Amino acid sequence: MKTLKSIMVTTLLISALSGCTKKEEPEPSTLACKAMGYTYTLEDLTYTQVWADEFDGDSVNTENWSFENGGSGWGNNELQYYTNGLNASVKDGFLDIETRKELFNDRDYTSTRLVSRGKADFRYGKIEVYVKMPKTRGTWSAVWMMPTTSSYGTWPASGEIDILETVGYAPDMIYGTVHTALYNHKKGTQRGYSSTLENPEGYHLYTIEWLPDQIRYYVDGVFKFRFMPSLYIDCPNSRQWPFDRAFYLILNTAVGGDWGGAQGVDETGWPDHMLVDYIRVYEIDQLDAILATKK
Numbered sequence: 001m002k003t004l005k006s007i008m009v010t011t012l013l014i015s016a017l018s019g020c021t022k023k024e025e026p027e028p029s030t031l032a033c034k035a036m037g038y039t040y041t042l043e044d045l046t047y048t049q050v051w052a053d054e055f056d057g058d059s060v061n062t063e064n065w066s067f068e069n070g071g072s073g074w075g076n077n078e079l080q081y082y083t084n085g086l087n088a089s090v091k092d093g094f095l096d097i098e099t100r101k102e103l104f105n106d107r108d109y110t111s112t113r114l115v116s117r118g119k120a121d122f123r124y125g126k127i128e129v130y131v132k133m134p135k136t137r138g139t140w141s142a143v144w145m146m147p148t149t150s151s152y153g154t155w156p157a158s159g160e161i162d163i164l165e166t167v168g169y170a171p172d173m174i175y176g177t178v179h180t181a182l183y184n185h186k187k188g189t190q191r192g193y194s195s196t197l198e199n200p201e202g203y204h205l206y207t208i209e210w211l212p213d214q215i216r217y218y219v220d221g222v223f224k225f226r227f228m229p230s231l232y233i234d235c236p237n238s239r240q241w242p243f244d245r246a247f248y249l250i251l252n253t254a255v256g257g258d259w260g261g262a263q264g265v266d267e268t269g270w271p272d273h274m275l276v277d278y279i280r281v282y283e284i285d286q287l288d289a290i291l292a293t294k295k
């Protein structure tokens with residue numbers, strides 16, 4: 001997923017560069033190689049929990065989350081209006097993002113989008129989310145991360161980490177993806193995985209391990225994919241690896257849009273629910289030692 005603002009700026013940049021003869025800018029030669037030169041043994045890493053939302057209260061904890069509101073289409077021609085928390089509730093230990101078919105501010109659907117920006121921002125570590133995703137055709141749901149500050153420029157230059165995405169028209173499929181300046185879906189070069197989920201009606205545990213040189217994806221404890229740019233190129237820079245800055249969490253269900261709406265939107269099946277039991281964040285106990293090994 002991405003944001004409308006980001007797409008607009010990207011379009012402006014493309015327009016500004018359209019007079020150039022080169023398709024790509026030259027690689028900045030003065031940048032140090034990122035995401036390589038670290039020494040550690042993956043199996044020996046240990047983690048300590050530093051943050052969690054277990055959704056144990058009776059409302060969304062606004063110390064952890066803000067709501068991003070609006071019905072702009074969000075850069076993807078999405079159909080929903082994101083309300084100011086009206087579609088998010090907490091009950092019996094679960095967050096429920098309820099996506100409804102209802103007219104609201106000239107939009108035919110409503111939902112809510114939670115972001116932890118400025119309240120829970122993280123760099124490196126392990127993130128776990130135990131979640132059950134919507135299944136109605138037309139939904140497009142995601143657990144994902146965006147950079148707290150756009151240190152390397154607007155989307156996708158500062159990166160995006162999609163821990164999990166699902167679309168209702170493929171209810172047993174799951175997707176995990178990263179986007180960067182060079183690897184992104186606008187170019188068709190994004191990096192990630194898709195997998196068939198057994199028992200898509202149930203809850204599943206989605207985990208990423210975000211290390212200084214790779215992001216590893218697991219589902220129910222089973223390894224699925226790693227994004228490790230040093231496997232592809234000799235000297236990754238921020239265009240392949242912007243993931244050395246803090247990112248924040250996003251939880252949302254959209255309706256329609258370029259991906260979610262690719263096979264239409266069902267008339268029935270509303271409301272639908274994205275149910276989150278917990279989301280937990282851990283730091284790497286050995287992080288400082290790993291960073292100190294950088295060659």
Ligand SMILES: [Ca+2]
Pocket residue numbers: 054055056092093094276277278
């Ligand atoms: Ca819970």
